[in-house]
Amino acid sequence: MIRVAVPNKGSLSEAASAMLGEAGYRQRRDTRELVMTDPDNDIEFFFLRPRDIAVYVGSGTLDVGITGRDLFLDAQVEAVELMNLGFGTSTFRFAGPVGEFSRAEQLNGKRLATSYDGLLRSYLSERGIEASVVRLDGAVESSVRLGVADAIADVVETGNTLRAAGMEIFGDPILKSEAVLIGRSGENPPPGLDVLMRRLRGVIVAREYVMMDYDIRKDLVDAAATLTPGLESPTVSPLRDTGWVAVRSMVRRTQTNRIMDELYDLGARAILVSTIHACRI
Ligand SMILES: Nc1ncnc2c1ncn2[C@@H]1O[C@H](COP(=O)(O)OP(=O)(O)OP(=O)(O)O)[C@@H](O)[C@H]1O
Numbered sequence: 253m254i255r256v257a258v259p260n261k262g263s264l265s266e267a268a269s270a271m272l273g274e275a276g277y278r279q280r281r282d283t284r285e286l287v288m289t290d291p292d293n294d295i296e297f298f299f300l301r302p303r304d305i306a307v308y309v310g311s312g313t314l315d316v317g318i319t320g321r322d323l324f325l326d327a328q329v330e331a332v333e334l335m336n337l338g339f340g341t342s343t344f345r346f347a348g349p350v351g352e353f354s355r356a357e358q359l360n361g362k363r364l365a366t367s368y369d370g371l372l373r374s375y376l377s378e379r380g381i382e383a384s385v386v387r388l389d390g391a392v393e394s395s396v397r398l399g400v401a402d403a404i405a406d407v408v409e410t411g412n413t414l415r416a417a418g419m420e421i422f423g424d425p426i427l428k429s430e431a432v433l434i435g436r437s438g439e440n441p442p443p444g445l446d447v448l449m450r451r452l453r454g455v456i457v458a459r460e461y462v463m464m465d466y467d468i469r470k471d472l473v474d475a476a477a478t479l480t481p482g483l484e485s486p487t488v489s490p491l492r493d494t495g496w497v498a499v500r501s502m503v504r505r506t507q508t509n510r511i512m513d514e515l516y517d518l519g520a521r522a523i524l525v526s527t528i529h530a531c532r533i
């Protein structure tokens with residue numbers, strides 16, 4: 253059985269469980285369940301704090317885990333990112349009192365509060381910035397007002413928390429994060445990992461793409477195919493009316509309306525879009 257670590261709480265928890273559910277795995281019925289076996293799929297899920305997941309995977313106790321890239325890098329363990337999962341996106345950034353800082357280099361000699369001290373220390377040392385790091389568990393935005401730090405490094409999503417604390421971001425983003433599947437490198441992959449990854453990729457593709465069908469005159473197929481090249485190549489089928497064909501192709505969800513407009517202008521008709529329920533690519 254492959255042993256998988258899944259966030260039990262916090263920002264990543266619901267989305268991770270939803271993705272595993274869409275991938276056909278059993279869902280836990282109660283959020284207090286700590287372990288759940290899915291014998292039909294030969295898989296066992298362990299619900300753990302997202303910050304701890306890298307530790308379990310790095311030590312070899314569990315085979316793979318879902319966590320945030322920022323939490324994974326912060327833990328500084330022997331593991332690798334196997335796959336981006338497309339949810340839990342966030343940016344890790346410097347912030348300080350409005351108007352006080354504009355570049356990371358100005359942090360030399362300053363005190364920096366963060367919950368991600370491992371990640372922050374490597375960033376600072378790679379750039380030769382000598383600042384002292386104050387490790388806090390959360391509500392890091394309050395640390396400057398309360399006098400334990402001069403600036404912070406934290407997860408910023410909307411920026412609302414920063415604004416409310418009278419702070420603003422400065423400098424380049426330290427890290428762009430999202431949920432990732434992590435595992436160990438350089439070993440025989442655990443049995444079942446290939447199936448798990450194929451299933452997760454199926455969910456991601458079904459979320460990112462739609463299926464587009466349309467009818468078009470035969471002589472316009474090549475022009476239409478440049479608009480809808482699909483993942484490999486569009487399917488072209490004959491219609492009873494000989495001058496026309498039916499075309500079917502996967503299209504990025506975000507491009508759907510632009511492509512429909514362009515196909516219509518080209519002469520395509522009966523343009524239909526449907527969601528992909530599940531797939532294996
Ligand atoms: N708005 C957000 N706030 C915090 N973390 C976020 C946010 N959006 C995405 N994330 C990601 O979620 C992960 C942090 O999850 P975690 O459960 O540790 O913290 P949390 O959601 O802040 O929960 P808590 O603070 O209650 O422990 C990180 O990978 C982070 O990048």
Ligand SMILES: O=P(O)(O)OC[C@H]1O[C@H](OP(=O)(O)OP(=O)(O)O)[C@H](O)[C@@H]1O
Nearest residue numbers: 390391392407408409410411412413414
């Ligand atoms: O840019 P925003 O949309 O305001 O979101 C970012 C805030 O959300 C998180 O805090 P959380 O609510 O997890 O509290 P915590 O600081 O105690 O972890 C994060 O640590 C930031 O403080």
Ligand SMILES: [Mg+2]
Nearest residue numbers: 262389390391
């Ligand atoms: Mg938090």
